[in-house]
Amino acid sequence: MNPVSLFLVLNMLLLSSDPHADKRLEFTREFIEQLRHSVYSIQEGVQAMHSGMENFRTMIMPQYDLQDDQRTET
Numbered sequence: 001m002n003p004v005s006l007f008l009v010l011n012m013l014l015l016s017s018d019p020h021a022d023k024r025l026e027f028t029r030e031f032i033e034q035l036r037h038s039v040y041s042i043q044e045g046v047q048a049m050h051s052g053m054e055n056f057r058t059m060i061m062p063q064y065d066l067q068d069d070q071r072t073e074t
Helices: 003-016 021-060 062-073
Strands: none
Touching: 003 021
16 A cells, blocks of 8 residues: 555544544645645746746847857867
8 A cells, every 4th residue: 555545544534533524624625725726826937937038048148059059060
């Protein structure tokens, strides 16, 4: 049995004996949803930053790329 399955089974057993388990599960679901949204936002931000860096490189620094290419060809 892998550790994640064991962890989930243990938590389900503990929650089944708790009368307020539904509230805790709802809180956990909301927390996971917020975490998912945060990670997605960070991923989108990193992709936008990378795209901006690529645009900067192609618009501002093309002469340096040409100089580097000429050095490697000789």
